[in-house]
Amino acid sequence: IAADMPPDLTSCDREPIHQLGRIQPWGFLLSATTDGTIRHASANISEHLGLPAEAVIGRRLDLLLERKSLHDIRSRLQGLRGQQQIDRLFALPLVAGQPPYDVAIHFAPGEVPHFVVEAEPSAAEPHFDAVGMVKGMMSRLLRARDLAGMHDRAARQVRAVLGFDRVMIYRFHPDQSGEVVGEAASDRVDSFRGLRFPASDIPQQARALYCRNWLRLIADVGADTVPILPEPAPGEAPIDLSSSVLRSVSPIHLEYLRNMGVGASLSISIMRGEALWGLIACHHASPLLPSFQRRSAAELFGHLYSLQIESLERAEATRQEQEAQAARDRVLASLSEEEAPIRSLRRMAEEVRQLIPCDGIAIRTAEFKDASGMTPDAATLDGIVATLDRSDASRIFATEEIARHYPPAAAQVATAAGMLAIPASRTARDYLILFRRELVRTVAWAGNPEKAVEQGNDRLHPRRSFETWQQTVHGQSSPWLESERRVAEALRVTLLEVMLRLSVGLADERR
Ligand code: BLA
Known part of the structure; x- marks a missing residue:
């Protein structure tokens, strides 16, 4: 056995x-x-x-x-x-x-x-x-x-x-x-x-x-x-x-x-x-x-x-934080009271895109639904947002493989395999979501990682061959780098401010 x-x-x-x-x-x-x-x-x-x-x-x-x-x-x-x-x-x-x-x-x-x-x-x-x-x-x-x-x-x-x-x-x-x-x-x-x-x-x-x-x-x-x-x-x-x-x-x-x-x-x-x-x-x-x-x-x-x-x-991190800070300042400075809220959000999305390369970007808030570039179809996006709603809204959510968290997304890896979601409010569950499509890549392992360990009669044995073993990884986007996550985290705070201003603006309009 x-x-x-x-x-x-x-x-x-x-x-x-x-x-x-x-x-x-x-x-x-x-x-x-x-x-x-x-x-x-x-x-x-x-x-x-x-x-x-x-x-x-x-x-x-x-x-x-x-x-x-x-x-x-x-x-x-x-x-x-x-x-x-x-x-x-x-x-x-x-x-x-x-x-x-x-x-x-x-x-x-x-x-x-x-x-x-x-x-x-x-x-x-x-x-x-x-x-x-x-x-x-x-x-x-x-x-x-x-x-x-x-x-x-x-x-x-x-x-x-x-x-x-x-x-x-x-x-x-x-x-x-x-x-x-x-x-x-x-x-x-x-x-x-x-x-x-x-x-x-x-x-x-x-x-x-x-x-x-x-x-x-x-x-x-x-x-x-x-x-x-x-x-x-x-x-x-x-x-x-x-x-x-x-x-x-x-x-x-x-x-x-x-x-x-x-x-x-x-x-x-x-x-x-x-x-x-x-x-x-x-x-x-x-x-x-x-x-x-x-x-x-x-x-x-x-x-x-x-x-x-x-x-x-650390030096690298400091440099990235300064860049993130500058991006933040630009976004905040460019927001005007007169501008239509959706335009502000779109401009914010463009700024984010400059800093974090992606193939598509979606805006999902109670008031707006907007998408540009390569994004999943509307039904899948709804499913993804529902999944995000169950995660921690106080931090960004990044994955190379959306399907690991929401399996139906697997069908759409050609347009969107990975995502980085920036929560735009603490409670209402609004998001700015960046998507990256599948990037098929190979990893060279020292021996087959699936057979790294063999069960012997007495005890475990390590693998015998360290012959290079090529693994092809499907279904994943390129990784979200630590630096990109850091920028996203900084922009999350800005996004909260933008949303706050917009909601105040909207409330004014309704009055
Ligand atoms: C320890 N495994 C180690 C050590 C290394 C590695 C570096 C530290 C001891 C040393 O300096 O040799 C592995 N060596 C590597 C790797 C590279 C390398 C990855 O050069 C890549 C460049 N090992 C197994 C399995 C088990 C296992 C299946 O393959 C357990 C069932 C155990 N490895 C194992 C144990 C130690 C170890 C127990 C601790 C050894 C010790 O310090 O007593």
Whole structure:
């Protein structure tokens, strides 16, 4: 039966990826209570301390680690209190008789206050200048003329620092799918530029985690992972690895990467305020472990890059708001008391059309019905207006596919597939409606998005093929851009004023 059932994608969202209890093998992990008693140790600790995990758990940190280094760790921990951030110490002589380690420390959430120490053999470069490196990356970025050019430059900078074969700027769409909007790649891998990936490739809890922890590395997709000991007692929660650097990832995701021919993967969150805007996604055809210093520099670059995107988008929004404001002023100034109300409305419609390209425009108020250009037939328009009447009158309503909200509209996509409705009054349900006809377009997906997930006997499996899969989208207009929605929203307020004046005017006429 399983094969006939659609896969239950919510199970992906439920996998507790922060509590898998294992790390990747390129370093070791210890957790200790604030008094320094060790609670957890990764099973590979013997390779570093010469003692098995069982012998380490319950002992005190100061008996195992170099005093001076432990002192450094403790003073850094002071600064981390009450936070989930990590701090980093490079080239630290952590264990007597061993080469230095690069160390990440953080406080982990849990009933008993405890902190986590993760250490990897140091690959710190003696004259590494993280600040200089990130400054250089930013200044090369700022030479870009537009957002698209900037994404490509960002990918190139990250590739230069980390050495991955393919570095992509992956941007989320409102439906949680995503698109590769910038790329830098070596010639031993295919380009993913322009490809779309379905939402299910990155489940919800992973997105939530990536909002808090901004970088993750899978250094070797095929490597055996290492358990953290002791295993949780029955009823006890496993150690929370949300902020861990070495955390091993979901086996489903490892299978995904293997299917893609990827040997190592690293991704850095791109944030827009509190929300995940996208990822800097890096792939290598074979295993790859960039130094902790370089990863940290790339992470810092990710922060600055996020701010840069936000600043460009804000500048763009401000410019659009000014345009909308100017349009508003023009409309209001041109209204005259003597003019017939319907003419005022028509002129208003013309102004709107100048600002937001469309194929047709309809005016529907209690007093007037008017249409110009390509609009649905009168009966369909009545149906659409009835549908609009059930939506929120205090904001604009935009859709690429009217039929999704009013199915009979599907018959008329050749004239009107999408609409943007501006409510013209708060109560009487009057509208100015812009229409756009169908624009058949193709979307190139990385593998068939309908078959993104397969139900296996045991669990879900990601798709095996990422071969480009062309989808032809019918029945939709070109999208209403964020900027166009913003202009429409600004004009909604003006339209309310115009309607108010008209109704006063009409009342005067009747008197
Ligand atoms: C995680 N999936 C991820 C991550 C990426 C992607 C970037 C973050 C981990 C990493 O950096 O590798 C997906 N990688 C992509 C995409 C591109 C890319 C879209 O390069 C495009 C350029 N994955 C599935 C299915 C499931 C699934 C069906 O395909 C669930 C059933 C799960 N993906 C999954 C999980 C994680 C993940 C659980 C979290 C891994 C972790 O952090 O533990």
